[in-house]
Amino acid sequence: MRIRVLTMNVQHDAGDPRRTALINGELRRLSPDVVALQEVRPDQLAELVEGTGLTHTTHQADVLESEWQDGIVLASRRPQRVVDVREHRASADADVHWWTLAAAVDVAELGELLFVQPATPWRLDQSAAREEQLLAAAEVDEKYRFRLPSIIAGDLNATPDSAGIRFLSGLQSLAGRSVHYHDAWAVAGDGAGYTWTAANPVAAPEIDHLVGQPHHHRRIDYIFVGSAHSHPAARARVVHAGLVGDTPIDNIWLSDHYGVLADLDYSLS
Numbered sequence: 001m002r003i004r005v006l007t008m009n010v011q012h013d014a015g016d017p018r019r020t021a022l023i024n025g026e027l028r029r030l031s032p033d034v035v036a037l038q039e040v041r042p043d044q045l046a047e048l049v050e051g052t053g054l055t056h057t058t059h060q061a062d063v064l065e066s067e068w069q070d071g072i073v074l075a076s077r078r079p080q081r082v083v084d085v086r087e088h089r090a091s092a093d094a095d096v097h098w099w100t101l102a103a104a105v106d107v108a109e110l111g112e113l114l115f116v117q118p119a120t121p122w123r124l125d126q127s128a129a130r131e132e133q134l135l136a137a138a139e140v141d142e143k144y145r146f147r148l149p150s151i152i153a154g155d156l157n158a159t160p161d162s163a164g165i166r167f168l169s170g171l172q173s174l175a176g177r178s179v180h181y182h183d184a185w186a187v188a189g190d191g192a193g194y195t196w197t198a199a200n201p202v203a204a205p206e207i208d209h210l211v212g213q214p215h216h217h218r219r220i221d222y223i224f225v226g227s228a229h230s231h232p233a234a235r236a237r238v239v240h241a242g243l244v245g246d247t248p249i250d251n252i253w254l255s256d257h258y259g260v261l262a263d264l265d266y267s268l269s
Helices: 021-029 043-050 127-144 163-168 184-189 206-212
Strands: 001-007 033-041 054-066 067-076 081-087 097-106 112-117 151-155 181-183 221-226 234-244 258-266
Touching: 001 021, 001 221, 001 234, 021 043, 021 067, 033 043, 033 112, 033 151, 043 054, 043 067, 054 081, 054 097, 054 163, 067 097, 067 112, 081 127, 097 127, 112 127, 112 234, 127 151, 163 181, 163 221, 184 221, 184 234, 184 258, 221 234, 221 258
Parallel strands: 001 033, 112 151
Antiparallel strands: 001 258, 033 067, 054 067, 081 097, 097 112, 151 221, 181 221, 234 258
16 A cells, blocks of 8 residues: 655745645645644644645644644544654753654554654754654654554654664664664655755745855755564555655745655555
8 A cells, every 4th residue: 555645844824825825735736645744823724734635633733822833733634543742842941842743544454554743843952852852752653653664754853964863764872772764765765855955945044044054955854664673564665755845836935844755655464
């Protein structure tokens, strides 16, 4: 069974008000089965998924000072059930929460698939917080996983050479633990796969403000799929990985992030 997965940071409702409708159009065109969205405002979700077939949604958003803030969304074509929600903070006195959302998604005759979506701190100097959260994501998978290899996906705000991503990729240990997931882009993507880049006119002003270096680019959005060693009878093969939103539509860029799309072939022996 082929499962199409998309992760995308939609940059809430900033900038051109037509962006949300254009993202909805891409969701209709690409027809993913499971979607991880980041920076979604509660009043934006209905327009994002209308007519896409993504009829099952879970929105984990934050409330600060009595106002809804951005949140993460897991949307799927088939039923899902939340199995865990973990709250994180980048520091003890931080007033912003960062979430890890885990849900079991029904994939018909194959059973259930665990989908884990961490949303990690974005500041460049918060690697330690990101590492702790990616350790937690792996712990959630170990606790709840099913026969099918699990998916960990989202805007992880970390580059492939960072400790957290190397940990998920099986290239190093963290806190005495080691795991291995397949990075869909590393398996089947073409080129560097930068998802946050000054080549994107929507991202360029923010990059200039936060990084202050010209021509900055990084790959920070990922789809990881679990290895077969967890359940030898199950397989998930990455057959395609590509970027979404890396070119404008009607001269409008979809977001400050490019999305990542992957086709995964699941099987049970």
